[in-house]
Amino acid sequence: MPSLRKTLAAACALAVLTLSAGLGAVPAARAAETTVFAAASLKTALDEITAAYAAGGGGKVTVSYGGSSTLAKQIEQGAPADIFISASVDWMDTLAEGKLIRPDSRVDLLGNTLVLVAHGADAPKLEISGQLDLAGLLGDGRLAMALVDSVPAGVYGKAALTSLGLWPSVEAKVVQSNNVRIALSLVASGDAPFGIVYASDARAESNVSVVGTFPAGSHAPIVFPVALTADARPEAEAFLAFLLGASARAAFERQGFQVLAN
Known part of the structure; x- marks a missing residue:
């Protein structure tokens, strides 16, 4: 890639x-x-x-x-x-x-809240739950996240995916970045079809869509x-x-x- x-x-x-x-x-x-x-x-x-x-x-x-x-x-x-x-x-x-x-x-x-964003301004909405086939939606693409072991947005994102039982299926598809705005830019450019960012980040970029919000209980406040x-x-x-x-x-x-x- x-x-x-x-x-x-x-x-x-x-x-x-x-x-x-x-x-x-x-x-x-x-x-x-x-x-x-x-x-x-x-x-x-x-x-x-x-x-x-x-x-x-x-x-x-x-x-x-x-x-x-x-x-x-x-x-x-x-x-x-x-x-x-x-x-x-x-x-x-x-x-x-x-x-x-x-x-x-x-x-x-x-x-703040944690959201799943997709490339483009009109991506269809998804229900964020344990039944979501996120790995299937990614296909050969990557899931953009901030560093999952140190940067807060990445830590929250990994926790949410783990809580929902989705982490094992997507772990190998995650591309990690030094901060959440870089993850957002990867989705905006189309280099990654999906990403996990804060709701406030999604407002700062017109070429992404919020397709779902992670349940509050799936990660720490x-x-x-x-x-x-x-x-x-x-x-x-x-x-x-x-x-x-x-x-x-x-x-x-x-x-x-x-x-x-x-």
């Missing part, structure tokens, strides 16, 4: 370059801006929110997007971030155990916590407050997130 390999390699390379560029730019500019490390699935909403914050005089915010596992490990290794928004409670817990976040600032910010890092600068508190405000809430809801924070 040469086309799929090329597309995935290019997407992964772009993600790495984007993250590296963001990290590389931070030390020189750190005194003048707030640096946020955020799960890739937040990109559409956060791009809008940071633009609104800057336009309102709040200052510049630089966001590095990636898989929550990659970002958490970067923070563990000393990357200069002020705020971390994870797609996984577990990765935030890992940083908390290492005393790398300010526990008093931690908030469960967002919730999807929660995006946010916190200031242990060495966050004072100005980061203002952006965290903005994230918890009405303008950000509206942007998150437009992108299909459920806002959990009051």
Whole structure:
């Protein structure tokens, strides 16, 4: 499947370059801006929110997007971030155990749902259950997912498929990517006929269809916590407050997130 390999390699390379560029730019500019490390699935909403914050005089915010596992490990290794928004409670817990976040600032910010998407804007709906012949629907194609053992969207996806008894039949057909937005891009391009992403991701891409929603009980609740890092600068508190405000809430809801924070 040469086309799929090329597309995935290019997407992964772009993600790495984007993250590296963001990290590389931070030390020189750190005194003048707030640096946020955020799960890739937040990109559409956060791009809008940071633009609104800057336009309102709040200052510049630089966001590095990636898989929550990659970002958490970067923070563990000393990357200069002020705020971390994870797609996984577990990765935030890992940083908390290492005393790398300010526990008093931690908030469960967002919730989400897990969906099966198909290539094209008008794919037929499916019922997501243990009776779904997902392997048969895939045929010789691949199921695009984020890394199933480390990236939250992939972890949730594998858990859901396992709970429904579908994982053994599709495991060999899964193509894994460094973050959920790369998985989404594989479906949008047609390199993978189906993928598992968050509902909010599906809204960000016009060339995919949500064909089914995984039952809530098939995986752990999807929660995006946010916190200031242990060495966050004072100005980061203002952006965290903005994230918890009405303008950000509206942007998150437009992108299909459920806002959990009051």
